[in-house]
Amino acid sequence: MKTLPSTDVLIIGSGWTGLLMAKELSARTPLSITILERGRPRMAEYIDGMDELEFFVRKHMMQDPSTDAVALRYSANDKSRPVRQFGAFLPGTGVGGTGEHWGAVYPRLMPDCFEMHSKTIERYGKDKLPEDHSIQDWGITYQELEPYYARSEREVGISGKAGNLNGKKIEGGNVFEGQRSTEYPMPPTEVPYFPTLFGATAKSMGYHPFVNATAIPSQEYTNPDGVTRPPCAFCGFCERTPCMIGAKAQPTSVFLPVVRKRKSVTLRTGITVRRIVHDKGDEKGTKGGRARGVTYFDESGEEIFQPADLVILATYTLGNNHLLMLSGIGSPYDPSTGKGTLGKNLTHQLQFGVNVFMDKPLNRFMGAGGTGIRMADFDADVFDHSNVGFIRGGVIGATMTGIQPISGFGELPRSLKVPRWGSEWKKASIELYDRVANIGFGGEHIPYVGNYFDLDTTYKNPAGDPLLRMTINWRENERKMVEFMNAKMVEIGRAMGAKDVNPFPGYFNYDVTRYQSTHIQGGTIMAATPDRGVVNLHQQHWDVSNLFVIGASTFPNSGAANPTPTILALTYRTADTIIDKYLKQPGMLA
């Protein structure tokens, strides 16, 4: 095997976290940095993304399941099946990763989301916690993360309105949010017709709607690194595509322009990392483990050893788990004994919608991923759960992301009894095409003993390695929460003047084909002690001190909020820790 010259820092993955880590380290240290990316370089012309078939239907920006699938089953007693085509979640590929095709909604987590275990017991007692839960506090708090959230909002460039500025509640912002130290760097975006109606109705019902915080610029914006982006044009090609004018914040439009100028950084594409090569520590823990570098296949298929002093694992949740398992780093989680940590607390943020059929045309082709209105009146523990059969909650909202006709055609009221094809179906679908929209819910998914990652025992990838396996299914807490929210959303839809409403059918078994969200979390979770998590509170691996694991794989539970702001806040914090503490004295951080 060919061995390359050693690099000081090796970063696996060039999405939000990998590029941010490269940016911070290259700005403040002289270290040589090598980034390895499995996918392609950034597309030359993002304007080609304005093609629904190629990008929305054939999913050109997504991980290729023919080489990188996962297997899935509902419980340890079931047989697994491969996810042959991605549907419920859509991991990205290529430079920029999943951040290239995201919807750019940018909410912080609710403060009690970091302390779900203790706060639930404090308010309701231990018995309120669902059976078989594996909820544990993160070990860090919202207050500790607040300055990093603020920094990420300035650098990524967020439009929004504060609802709790230094303790002062401000109408029009999210009055239930955690205390903020700063206002958003840009005012909120404009809001299309349907979400505007939603907001007005929600307000009249006594709720507290606010314009989404989003990485969609409401005006031209220059961030502290000097990177300028134009205001959004609301072209409607946003989620599942890159931004054609570079308005929506993406790793390649926010961090890459800075990283590209740094001579100390090398970015290699078409690289499939196979293993993190490491020396194991001894049993007693007197001598810790040490990563020596990685082996990978380059684009020609040659296997190469890349030595490194410091390794940062910065892929999507699935890749972080898979690579640690294949490399034999950490102790695999065993749900029957509760021992081991690698793979535990797999969560998938809840998302579903209620379709409402309106009287008037909605001009659904205009919009952007983040443009809409939300309300947090049923989020987290904002409302009293004493008399409902579930804990926690989520946000209800209406967003107009831009609807395209292949995916947007044929949504009809269930009360209308027509076949799924033919003249009647066509006529009704044309009439209602621009009159149907979605009230959406994004909710917290609590962790359970039986929802986890491990390696599959049947299915392999083309290199002969076992696929990552997700063992996941919904439980009473999710089903009841969804039922409760569904009813609220139907009520709001009717109050908006909907002629007809399709409630969500409900949460039954986990459905691989229904898009839910690309917010899969856990498996390499953080904890204050090594028996409870894979990484410590600095996202440093408990067993291998020169290995850091960053991304949503370190979240002990899912929030209702989209994870990217928290992912980035944690990455800024880890970058600071590496620069200010670790590099001065390499070893296990206190």
Next chain:
Amino acid sequence: MRRRHFLVLSAASIGGVLVYSLDRRASRLFAKDKSNQTLKIPLRFFTEEEALIVAAAAARIFPTDDSGPGAKEAGVVIYIDRQLAGPWGRDRYRYTQAPFDETAPREFGYQGAATPREAYREGLKALNGFDKLSPEEQDKKLREIENTHLFALLRENTIEGMFCDPVHGGNVDMVGWQLVGFPGPRMSNHDDLTKHFGEAFRPKPITLEQAIGRKVHATEDEDQKS
């Protein structure tokens, strides 16, 4: 090597629009001579018999009727033929390792072994002579196969062929987009986002090639030797 197959259509039966659009799109078409009332469209995957069946089925799924043009005018069969001949048709982007499990619950998606090409080729055998049936008989036949994998593909691909960017061979002359008022890849709605509350705003549609003024790469063409 595959014998060359053509879909032979009467230019009169499909109208001038399709003639114009297909002609503009590919020079290997033989429709330049407007006096020739027959159009010979080279097929990439289907045999002529298969293409006629698929065209007929798509025309029942998305019919041409009082509510406007349908699969016939949009060229849906040409779209499906190109998709099947391209990477999607051979399952380039699906995980295709065994064991397969046709009996898997619906929630796991299609778990069978057949590529879209195989599903069409095999499935269409059961529809032999379909194009020669009356519309009523065709509907009856489609209702019989409504729960098959082939029908799911046919329905899905018909909708795609109605509404895709015309670069992919369907939605000829943007007939599908005009049915629903979709303007295509419109570069900016910045000044219109909040202007038309409650009323239909219907800008004139444009294709991606028109919007950016150059040829666009279509993935399904990757497998074609030019």
